Amino acid sequence: MASVELRGLTKRYGASAVVDDISLKIEHGMLVCLLGPSGCGKTTTLRLIAGFVEPSAGEILVGDRLMSSPQRTVPPERRNMSMIFQSYALWPHMTVAENVAYGLRLRRIESGAIKERVANFLAAVRLGDLANRYPGELSGGQQQRVSLARALIVEPETLLLDEPLSNLDANLREEMRFEVRRLHDQYRYTTVYVTHDQSEAMTTADLIAVMNAGKIEQLGSPEEIYDKPRSEFVARFIGASNILHGKNVDEAHIAFDGAKLRCSGAKLSSGGMTSLSVRPHDIRLSAAPISGAENVVSGKVIRQVFLGGHRDYVVETAGGTPLRVVAPAEQNIAPETAVWLHLPPECCHVLVG
């Protein structure tokens, strides 16, 4: 039973820190997603955990074993981990069965037992009849399942996944997301999953760590990350979001476009500037003035598109800020029309980052 803990983990190449003082504790059996744009350090973090890269500072513990520190790094082969690679990394000179059996052979398990377990595992990932094929003869989805089987058959304490689904087409990707989650629930290893795809993270993860520029911007459940983004980066990266800037009026209000907006989240300091995030579908659009309500901003429609289930509006406020609004399909307002927007206070999140 092993948790994975990163303490002040840092990796520098020359002067630039690719991974910058990351601390994160993953309890046993959790599935954590490292989510971020390319170049944010998520893959380096994963390779640090795997032991392919040595940290410049900080340490990595699995359970209570110290795995990595600048002084000493346990090599990957002695970490009892498994990894699934973006390229699948199936060995082209071995058959499917040989690929899957590789880890067991290294563990000097008796060959009859290997055979049986490989057969069981291949059946579990629905590849039983392809055991003697070579990887080059398989489709992308089949290759992916071979790489899953190869990684899981050694029953690792920790499973690492590096953008495992990015080479699959959209349908298969959806299917494999649930497959990854199902296998995780079945075997309950600690899983670290790296991806740049937010919906992939949303569907699979217990916890999401949004990374940017080598740091973790926010750690939380998918719901927390989506509903209460802490920084502008997280708000923009996870789903579409409108960002509003305004001067602080008191500890709960900012001035925006002549209106006073009440917001939720952190208390505001006096005299500063604050940014808010509002999701497009939280904004209520009205062709008539809304009286008596707080948090109303006026503007005019710039353009709108009909998307079947809803309409997507861009409204420019009196002060010139474009806002995206998702409105019901039947609410059809022509461009250049004056409109009023209601921004519910509980949906106006103060961004601290």
Place this chain on the structure above:
Amino acid sequence: MSAASAKARPRAAAIDLSWPILLFVAAALCVLIVLPVSWLVYYSFTDHAGAFTFGNFLRLATDATFIDPLVTTVIIATSVGAICCLVAAPMGWLVARSDMPLKRTVRVLVMASFVTPPFLGAIAWELLAAPNSGLLNQLYSSLTGAAPGVHLFDIYSLTGLIFVIACYTFPYVFVLVANALDRIPGDLEDASSILGGNAWTTARRVTIPLVLPALLAGALVAFLQAMTLFGSPAILAIPAGFHTMTTKIWSLFQYPPKPELAAAASLPLLVLTVLLLRAEAMILGRRGYSVVGGRNSDPRLVRLGVLRWPALILCFMLLLNPVFLPYGALFNAAFSRVPSQLLSLQNFTLHNVDFVLFELSATKLALKNTFLLGVLAATIGTAFALVIAYMTARKAIPGHRALGFLATAPVAIPGIVLGVGLFLSYTRPPFVLYGTLWILLIAFITISLPSAYQQLQAALRGVHPELEDASRILGATRLQTLGRITAPLLRTGVIATWCFIFVSVIRELSAAIMLFTSETKVISVLIFDLNESGDLAAISVLGLMMLAITFTIVIAANRIPGFGGDVRLRNA
């Protein structure tokens, strides 16, 4: 699926071998490269008594017997560079970008001239165009009835030498140009056409600028090859009464030997080579050569129309010179009673074959030495290059950059210069290897190391690092991974490299000529010796054997070294 059995951890790794290996490889590289070059520099700055002096260089700069060869070498190298471009560029274009028939055949024939040892070509051209006995000259006088002594060609001349060198140097330019043209996606030209460029504008504004760097680099390589070549000038220039730099350096080792002067004369050659290679790297490293972006479409072929067959005839006419005529002459001489007579039923004989194989005592020894050296150099060289390529490609240890640099450094040391350096290094204690096969082995490994290294590094780059990572994370140590994953995946690359080294050892002359003794002759040296004694028939038999072995191996390797890869065969 039970959890119990698999929980067993993989066995702990054995001792970490990377540091001892690094130290060993670094030390070996130093012995191979730094040692001879250091002795070279040391000797060039000392006099007979071992005192420091600039005298050697002063003499080189003032003595006409040194200045003339230098001027001759520059003339030869420049002319060869220009001729090669003139011949290879149109031919490369025809093969890569036109609908000329028999393109594959033309490529194969260029490859044949590529692997023909230049000294063998030079000897074949002696048979063809020696002033009186040459077959072509005989043909000329029998056709025109010209008086004896009047001849059409004289191969023993500066122009003759330039011609022969160009014959076996143009493939270098051809390969670079044809590869560059192969790599330009047709889309780039289509994009120009759709924007309104006609065929000529497209060629002028898009295609030619894109291959120009390759052509320039090719010209530099041709210059370099012509400059450092030893065999052809030794065979053709010395009878004509002039020297090039390489033959001059060689003559300084004839009795009475003047190693200090030879060392001093080698240094400019070394410096010039380094500069030319840097220039080449700069030209190729900048824009244009590697075409970036997207999926590559097939190159677009230009329709030649009625010119298809004339174009092919032109190619074959050009290929007469490096391939058809010389091979014919060698074949003729091998089976004819008199090498300078055309083969007929009357003068057909197997005597030459019999003589070379059974009577000439030197043949057996030379064959044995050549094979022994070839197998050893290929095996050790491949293993050595593989270790270095692995360490640099995977950045396995600190200091890998320095290793890569050292492994490619010998490319800048011309064979003759390396020969001088090794001679100076190993004729004195603590390492007295002169007179043994070891010194030749060292020379051959050093010479083939850069290409072997580059070839294997390219092969390693084709093996995705994640394939190795996957093995590590599943519990294999670095060495286990190397054995079970990396090595099997590199098999074809390793075999190709082995064959490549073997072939270059067989054809190597310029370093061997400095280092052989009567007991350590190799085939190339034997051929050179037989040429001095005028035994052209025996040479032809040996030469054909040599070509047969070479072609067998090249075909067996099923990969043509240098065609497609960045591999470079050295001239002998």
